[in-house]
Amino acid sequence: MADDRDQDPATEETSRVSVVREPRGVDDDEFRWHTGRQRPTGVQDAIEFIDVHKAFGRNKILRGLNMGIPEDKISMILGPSGTGKSVCIKHMVGLLYPDEGDVIVHGESVPHMTDDELFAMRKKFGVLFQDGALFGSMNLLDNVAFPLRQHTDKGEDEIMEIVNRRLLEVGLADAGDKMPNELSGGMRKRAGFARALVLDPDIVLFDEPDSGLDPVRTALLCELIKEIHEENGGAYVVITHDIMSARRVAEHISVLWKGRIVESGPAEELFNSENAFVRQFLSGESAGPLGME
Ligand SMILES: Nc1ncnc2c1ncn2[C@@H]1O[C@H](COP(=O)(O)OP(=O)(O)OP(=O)(O)O)[C@@H](O)[C@H]1O
Ligand SMILES: [Mg+2]
16 A cells, blocks of 8 residues: 555655655646655554545646544644645545545545445544534434434434433533524534534544634634543544634644645644745735735
8 A cells, every 4th residue: 555655765764644746747836835744653643645636627636645634632734725625524534535545544545445344434433514514404402313323223212311411512401402593603513513423433523613603602612622522532633714723722733735735743833833834824924925826
């Protein structure tokens, strides 16, 4: 799998996700900010992208993406709109497959899984999709119970006990009989969070949990993510545009641009990065390599 890929002698000793190959037919200058730097930690990452290419027609989205998501940390993937952050999340759960390269979850290649293996693998994940995705025709109790009814043989009493505990955790203990359209945006996000956690997932993916929330609700949601991570552990992947959210919760950050990682590592290092693009993006300044293209 990874062992037969070309290795750059300069990076041979580092983890395999550190290997960066220039994509063919791309202006080198565009990638002058991409370091793809990734230090070996000695521990296998929960999720690895290895040289992943993905295009939709002629629209090349991922262009040799190498990215590791560490075990047991809250990781953030940051990057401008339309860079392929949601596309990354869909690769992690096997909703999209790479044109080239590999996506590895807990050591197993997602694109090589059979349907049964994929179904089993997805139970490891709790996912909060960008568009909310509560079932509009079900009340909150049934929404949160849905994965338990679909994926487990648990009886109704046990299911309701778990659902009520999860709703209590996210501050929606009294809203179980409400329909999604009776809830505010923030409540819907929290309900989606409760549903994402209901199978005790090893990996939780949040696609812009803070979009459409006011700053106070965003701060509260960040606190909730941290608290629940502390309690449950696991690899959390949070996608956001919001630098304040990143400062609040990120332990590990990967900055994505033009289909590749510019830089990744512990959050405090990224916030002190000397890379011009990373500095510009994390400080939200208009001056720098990132323009309105
Ligand atoms: N299924 C698809 N078919 C065709 N094009 C797609 C598909 N999914 C995504 N794209 C395209 O891939 C690009 C990246 O999309 P993606 O949703 O991953 O961006 P993003 O980084 O999540 O952006 P945002 O921050 O705005 O959510 C976009 O140009 C989008 O139009
Ligand atoms: Mg997105």
